[in-house]
Amino acid sequence: MRNLELLYSVQLSPLKDLEHIQCSAVDYDTGVIYCASSKCIVGLNPKDGQITGVVSLLTDDYMPTDGSGKVVGIQCIPDQQSVCVAIDNGNLLVWNVLVGDLECVGNVESGFTSMCWSPDLELLVLTTGQETMIMMTREFDPVTEKSLHPEQFGSAEFVTVGWGKKETQFHGSVGKQAATIKPEDEKPALPWDDRKPRISWRGDGQFFVVSTISPISGKYFLF
Template sequence: MRNLQLLEQCKSRLSFQDLSQSKAFTAVDPDSGDVYAAWFTDDTVKVALRDQHSDFANDFVELCRLPAFERNDGGNVIIDLLYLPDAQAACLCLNTGDIALISKERFNAGGEALEIVGTVDSGILSMSWSPDQEVVVVITGASTVLEMTRDFDTITEFPLDTNEEGEGVSHSVGWGKKETQFHGSEGKAAAQRKADINTYTTSPDDDQQPRISWRGDGSFYVVSSVDPSKDSRVLRVYNREGELQNTSEPVDKLEHVLNWRPSGNLIASTQRLPHRHDIVFFERNGLRHGEFTLRETSEHKVIELQWNADSSILAVWLQTQQNDTIKKTGMFRYSY
């Protein structure tokens, strides 16, 4: 396995006091290299910019502030921050339900950098833009899935929790059954073994928050959420129009992390078992497709997973009480 190599670094100054109790979000303008940063402190979300072409390129300049509040469930105050080239602004989403565009051009012209473009009254739990940035999907505080255009016009809205399994289930002709699929190290016998899925639950590390991840071509997206009727995580795959296609098979202690491989063949998540911690894979039809076990001890959590652009490497963000670690693994280690 190749080691990560540092190609470039740049030190920029922000208030340590501001960041000491907050998770910072960043977004990059790919054309200019400008970096937007957002963080939460003292009931306020602050947004700052490091302008590559200013006289103080190593410093962040504060652009705006928004009132916010701590969540009772321990989730993030800031849900998402992403630069939108067509809008020439960074899109900021907060748990309060506010969606805002932050513009460097307006700020430099002496105006307000911040523009609130919409608010979801019930709040926002998760948000993800399609790869082409034409569609944005939001999980609301009312447990609905809300699809909008890039101009934030509603396309569709429907309940997150459902007993339906999706349109794709009726098209199975045998090869799509669990018994005929690849099952990793446990083998086919384990797949055929009857399990009491009523005992399945979430991992102790689960943050209980929903996640959204798009396939690389933008045709489908997957939502991971805790189903209240099962008290365990479920993956649901939707097409771009918001129509449910497939629901994952039951998996005990499936965790919150989620990332769809850009090439489209695998959805990655994690599973915390009593004796090991696995990175697990699913197909688009919701069936398990192998796994590998992390070598770390039990004194860690998986915070996020992220594929690289060409789908050859999966990065795993691990956190312990002492530090954070980034692992990477190449898909040549697995058969699929």
């Protein structure tokens, strides 16, 4: 991080619509910053400090009016001139910033815990309150849904063929040397961890990973 250099900073006057911001995203084509709170989504031009647009999230009960709702993810989609937000109550919303329409494009009863779009904005991944992962296309068509805590997974999983010692058993793609490797002690999640899933894509958009915590062992788990 030592090679980072601050180019400029902007100080804005306090704005009521920008209170208690939970998530933000940047439209890199226009430079507008979109901020989401438990009440609304706001577009802000940092160059002049002007609000470019505001839409209420309390419309049609998309968010609870008592302020207890939380936006768990936000993404700007420049070519559609829209902003997508995922809410912890399970609503997936799209705000068309050009015409001002706010539309609910999907709902999951167990709620959302995180959202992350691929770098090319062709796919999005969401995690739910039922500890599942959902992948969708940019048109919000489901691609797949998987449990975040499968009993077995991975090509390196040991395969027991029912005979011989551990050293002579088939060990999958990791080879026989796996029999002599001592497993590292897995550390449980730290007390200050919020225990919420995190999604991250590789830069080329070919792979992504979901970091979560096992409900049984309390240890970190990568899916």
